Amino acid sequence: MLDCHAVTRELWDYLEGEIEHERAESIRGHLALCELCMPYVQFHRAYLDVAAASPARSPEAVGQLRSRVLAALADIGGRMVDGDPSDGGEPSDG
Numbered sequence: 001m002l003d004c005h006a007v008t009r010e011l012w013d014y015l016e017g018e019i020e021h022e023r024a025e026s027i028r029g030h031l032a033l034c035e036l037c038m039p040y041v042q043f044h045r046a047y048l049d050v051a052a053a054s055p056a057r058s059p060e061a062v063g064q065l066r067s068r069v070l071a072a073l074a075d076i077g078g079r080m081v082d083g084d085p086s087d088g089g090e091p092s093d094g
């Protein structure tokens, strides 16, 4: 059984279909039951819609938008996940 943290970490790949089928099924099962993860799914789907509809789908533009979305998600996650707020382990793109 996945927890919310694992689901939100893999949600991006899940929605883009870049994930193993069994893994996707596990995430789908969690999302069907979990109210906490619902905002994440809606947020990601909204982003993907915008990205798909955008006339300028350059990798740079999408990358910038993605960064903004991830930042917003991190803000949501800070309220939802009970953890230390100043633990950023991801390297910046370069």
Ligand SMILES: [Zn+2]
Residues within 6 Å of the ligand: 003, 004, 005, 007, 030, 034, 035, 036, 037
């Ligand atoms: Zn959840």
